[in-house]
Amino acid sequence: MDLPLRVAPEVRLRSSTSGLRAVLVEGPSATGVGARPTAAGDGKEGRGAAAQLVDLERRARTAQETDDVHALQSVEEALTSLHLQNHPLRRRPDSPAPTALPAKEREMLERKALRAAQPPISVFKRAARSKARALAETEADHFVRTLDVAHSLIAQHRVAVLDDQWHALADHERCAVIAELDAEFAAAESCCTCVDAGWDPDTSRSYVTVVARYPGPDLVAERGPGASANGRGMLRRRTPVERNALYLKAIASFALGTVRRVISVAVAVDDLHLLVVRTPEAATGLEPVYLGLLTREDVTLRPPLADPVPMLLAAAVRPLQFDGPADDLVALAPDPAVLAVVERCAEALEDHAIDSVLEGTSN
Template sequence: MDLLLRVAPQVRLSSSASGLRASLDAGPAAYVGVRADVPSTGEHVSLTQLEQRVRAAHAAEDVVALGAAEETLGSLHLDNHPLRRRPEPPDSGPLPTQERTALQRKAFRAALPQVSLFKWADRTRARAAAETEARSFAQALDVANAVVKQHRVVAVEDQWLELSEHDPATVIAELDAHFAAAECGCTCVDAGWDDETSRGYVTVVGRYPGLDIVGERGPGVSSSGRRMLRRRTRSERNALYLSGLASFALATVRRAISVAVAADDVHVIVVRPTAEGDGLEPIYVGSLSREAVTLRPSLADPVPLLLGSAVCQMQFEGSTHDLVALDPDPHVTEVVRACAEAMADEQLDTLLREPGD
């Protein structure tokens, strides 16, 4: 199957502390938000935090912490990502009684002129006028409150309609906001409809750590049953790295289809830092359908799915199956170039923010 990597003209790649981001040059100026995030019962850990935990555990030779971090890296795809649902309209009821009373009291005091307590007739007329002003103020507040809430209802309904109909600008904005909140190292660079298949698609770029995320030593047990760090073979490191990559790719697709409710296919490009650390290289380009992801057993090994969904055959070298960069492809190369430039821009921004420069 051929994969057409479309990067929409209105999308611009940038970078932030949490990873790559895609922004829109045109489209809706602001989004009210139709996200209905379900609180997680466990601790949310970003990919960057996991990477830091692995390195810290290696430095401290903490077997327990290393085992927990590596286990999490290999089970990212098991996280729950509830499907986005039509949002409930915000409450359009009147102002709370306590708040309404406080506002009326302020309006009353502001409308009541400074009249001597001994001028009873003037005081009575002033009080009547102040009460009238306070009632008018409260009625105006009610009208304004109703108009604002009705506007919010319409805005939320319109955005949900655009998301459910797979409007590209809305889908890209919603997905990228979700990725940024999750700090998962991903960004959405395109969305639309495939003319030949009439299926909705999104294109996502994910940044995964290099092979050094899997240390040369890992959790093990000594002959006496004591936990210890034992040396890994190159093949073991490569197998663990591939397993983590597959979990990351599947988790990315599951995140995408939970937000882009009308997307049938998710095209994924995974890049990683080069060995020299001065750029990015593509290691996986694939396409996964909603059916393939939702109908598979949740505890099934994600590696066969990763290998089977690759539209550009993944490259392995040597007897230890070292994962290397994909062969150059003009579409993929363009995306990677844009990502590398975004990363370079972030480094430049960091230098410019340093004091004294």
């Protein structure tokens, strides 16, 4: 199976603290179109309650350095349960109710318009002053009425813009989908970025392409939570097979969680092309370790508590590469399309590193 794997022409990749970010050269910018159900709270509350990969990696490193068995157990449970996080479906935004100018603001503007429209006339010319004041009051009234019309038109324009943005998302327009997804990833401090979206002419299904930067195998500690003979918590040494199995399970949980997040935002998407990359041990650059095609049906029809590893393996477009008796997960076999995307990601990281050095020099 071949995927239309590429970085869209409108997209430029940049590095961020959590991973890579897509910047649209053309097309709309993300505005947070749509809304989440009120039962789940607003977006910030929902994201704050859910552990993200960047935070989990930091906690895992700290737990390993301090030999904190309870912290290590907690973070490893979180790494393998990312797919259980709730991602409510985006819904069409409610149109804001039409509002008039506040009475105090309207009165203040009318007074200013009255003062501006009334010419300075001597107090001894009563007739001229009365006539000028009457004309000024008429002009001020026309001005305030015009403000009312303008206020109404602005409100109608905002409603029309929201409708257009929602229709673009619901119709799976490329730039709208990329912008909304990457805004979601950035707000959630996710290590993912959307690099392409569109329709596959062969299958007539909509798709998005997401690149995710995942930590290396050392994310899983050589010693893990265990119990002593008397039942007390302790750290015990893991075999390489155990470490690799836990690492694969964590990637599978992350992949499924990413699909759930994507289909909650891109309401019309059918397929997710997911490319997982990581920095090689004792090396620079990036290496691809997983390329899969995960569908909306994969998520909506599977039992929520089912093991995500079989799904990850079944959805792989390129076979995962395992090496040695311990089944170490290594880079995928070379593929031109995959390498082209990885090179674009690596270039973005290198540009960020160069910019950081230059900023340090200038300071």
